[in-house]
Amino acid sequence: AVPLVPRAGDATAEERSVLLANRAACHLKDGACSLCVADCTSALELVPFGIKPLLRRAAAYEALERYALAYVDYKTALQVDCSVQAAHDGVNRMTKALLEKDGVNWRQKLPPIPTVPVSAQTRWSIPSAQAPGANTPPATAPQGKQALSPFTPFPDQTAAGMERARTLKEEGNELVKKGNHKKAVEKYSESLKLNKECATYTNRALCYLTLKQYKEAAQDCTEALKLDPKNVKALYRRAQALKELKDYKSSIADIKSLLKTEPKNTAALRLLQELSRA
Numbered sequence: 001a002v003p004l005v006p007r008a009g010d011a012t013a014e015e016r017s018v019l020l021a022n023r024a025a026c027h028l029k030d031g032a033c034s035l036c037v038a039d040c041t042s043a044l045e046l047v048p049f050g051i052k053p054l055l056r057r058a059a060a061y062e063a064l065e066r067y068a069l070a071y072v073d074y075k076t077a078l079q080v081d082c083s084v085q086a087a088h089d090g091v092n093r094m095t096k097a098l099l100e101k102d103g104v105n106w107r108q109k110l111p112p113i114p115t116v117p118v119s120a121q122t123r124w125s126i127p128s129a130q131a132p133g134a135n136t137p138p139a140t141a142p143q144g145k146q147a148l149s150p151f152t153p154f155p156d157q158t159a160a161g162m163e164r165a166r167t168l169k170e171e172g173n174e175l176v177k178k179g180n181h182k183k184a185v186e187k188y189s190e191s192l193k194l195n196k197e198c199a200t201y202t203n204r205a206l207c208y209l210t211l212k213q214y215k216e217a218a219q220d221c222t223e224a225l226k227l228d229p230k231n232v233k234a235l236y237r238r239a240q241a242l243k244e245l246k247d248y249k250s251s252i253a254d255i256k257s258l259l260k261t262e263p264k265n266t267a268a269l270r271l272l273q274e275l276s277r278a
Helices: 010-030 033-046 051-063 067-080 085-109 118-125 159-177 181-194 198-210 214-227 232-244 248-261 266-277
Strands: none
Touching (some): 010 051, 051 067, 067 085, 159 181, 159 198, 181 198, 198 214, 214 232, 248 266
């Protein structure tokens, strides 16, 4: 429906923004996080500070392990509506992740958090007479009570499944830290049944590498790259698996693809040297 909407007038911009946000929700459910980010960004360019595209883009950034950007979107969403529990939970998760990743000075590395104008903060309680679907309740309305318009074809029905998948992934992460990779594989596998997420595939691939199940590791990385074609972890871990499978040509190709994104990645440069001698 997106390309069929005429691109003229304020109402059209809002209609198109809602359509993009809905398509982003589908991408997020399918695990196509990069596509979700693109659609949410386009939606926010049309209607700045929309709560749904902010939350969906934050979830996609989180799945892509781009925690600083996810944090900014979750914080921005809270400026729009401070009652959104999903945004509070997201901020807490990202704070923990960034603290582990960057240490106590993690806030210094954050991108700027935009200031939401008062008009955007009150938009969700003031229906627009011009915009079809503008009286749709915010994302925080209880499930089963949302009034659907022609431009919001379905409510968010996968929140429980997404949260369960995230919990299973975190349990897998804890098992990896304890060195129990076999049990972690089980947790990641359960998580992937609920949500095909790039980071979960790359985490399970790491376990398979440790367990010397190289074909499975390569396959998981391939699935991750379908969701995020430039994912550095997926490229590196598939290269490692292919090296062990003696497919040196394909392994080198993955490392070269990785280096286009991160030309100074020392681990990748080291592996490329090893492959050149193989």
